[in-house]
Amino acid sequence: MKEETTLLEGLKKGMESAYRGLVEGYSDRLFRIISRFVRNPEEAKEVLQTVFLKVIENIQKFEGNSSLYTWLYRIAVNEALMRIRSQKPRREISWEEVLPHYEDGIRTFEVPDWSKLPDQQLADRELQLFVQESVAELSEDLKAAYLLKDVEQLSEDEVCTILDLTKPAMKNRVHRARLFLRKRIEERYVR
Amino acid sequence: MSVKTKFIRAMFAMMHLPTCEEVEQFAYDFLEGALDSSTMKVVGRHLKACKNCQRFIAAYRKTASLGKTFQKPSLDPEFKEKLFEFLSHQGGRP
Numbered sequence: 001m002k003e004e005t006t007l008l009e010g011l012k013k014g015m016e017s018a019y020r021g022l023v024e025g026y027s028d029r030l031f032r033i034i035s036r037f038v039r040n041p042e043e044a045k046e047v048l049q050t051v052f053l054k055v056i057e058n059i060q061k062f063e064g065n066s067s068l069y070t071w072l073y074r075i076a077v078n079e080a081l082m083r084i085r086s087q088k089p090r091r092e093i094s095w096e097e098v099l100p101h102y103e104d105g106i107r108t109f110e111v112p113d114w115s116k117l118p119d120q121q122l123a124d125r126e127l128q129l130f131v132q133e134s135v136a137e138l139s140e141d142l143k144a145a146y147l148l149k150d151v152e153q154l155s156e157d158e159v160c161t162i163l164d165l166t167k168p169a170m171k172n173r174v175h176r177a178r179l180f181l182r183k184r185i186e187e188r189y190v191r
Numbered sequence: 192m193s194v195k196t197k198f199i200r201a202m203f204a205m206m207h208l209p210t211c212e213e214v215e216q217f218a219y220d221f222l223e224g225a226l227d228s229s230t231m232k233v234v235g236r237h238l239k240a241c242k243n244c245q246r247f248i249a250a251y252r253k254t255a256s257l258g259k260t261f262q263k264p265s266l267d268p269e270f271k272e273k274l275f276e277f278l279s280h281q282g283g284r285p
Contacts, residue, residue: 019278027274028265035264045270049277056282100247103196105210106203113246115253131257150258175219182254 004068011059030076036147037080051076066161074162112190134184145173208237214244
């Protein structure tokens with residue numbers, strides 16, 4: 001916390017040592033989250049550069065209502081989302097196909113259990129790539145929630161602050177993203 | 192509604208257990224251990240009685256954990272140096 005305060009003061013004064021601290025302390029983590037959205041590494045680097053530019057342009061306005069780290073993440077996620085918005089439109093997901101089916105609240109179809117696949121197969125590079133491709137199909141709001149919660153493993157409070165969501169809304173988005181991915185994996189590996 | 196579904200529905204109602212759909216809606220908090228103890232108990236009892244929901248929760252849990260296996264891309268030191276130079280240049284602008 002003390003380090004963050006010192007860094008923040010340095011950034012506000014335009015000190016070179018603070019710029020160094022910003023790059024050394026945060027560029028890898030920010031690049032990682034940007035790369036989850038913008039999958040071309042060169043484009044992700046461009047976005048990261050824009051994020052840092054926005055940081056120094058807006059640092060005087062940062063009042064410390066959240067941690068510096070959360071604020072940086074918020075800018076990075078917004079910039080990454082803006083970049084993917086400018087790309088080709090994604091295919092629309094039909095929720096009817098993805099969500100579980102019930103009859104008066106009861107499951108009417110047998111649920112296959114792919115979680116029993118051998119661990120080696122689940123850790124397989126092909127599956128990882130398939131899941132990452134499937135994440136790319138999620139809508140922006142579900143994707144952001146899933147990536148921050150399940151991939152970046154941030155706390156619920158951090159995800160809510162970064163995405164400016166209430167806790168129930170955040171949980172709902174992560175839940176729907178998981179339902180979608182679960183169904184996609186089931187379709188690919190079980191049927 | 193089929194006779195089987197009607198029977199299962201009636202059985203859960205008689206045992207004061209949530210439906211499969213309700214169990215799905217509790218799945219996030221169930222995994223996080225964030226349900227209150229009485230809800231946790233009835234969800235647990237439903238899972239004991241319902242193979243489909245057991246399989247659903249197992250796959251849901253696995254889906255949530257797959258995020259941890261994503262690769263972690265990192266930046267090359269040369270690009271970090273370029274970023275630092277860029278910031279120093281931009282930061283010095285009036």
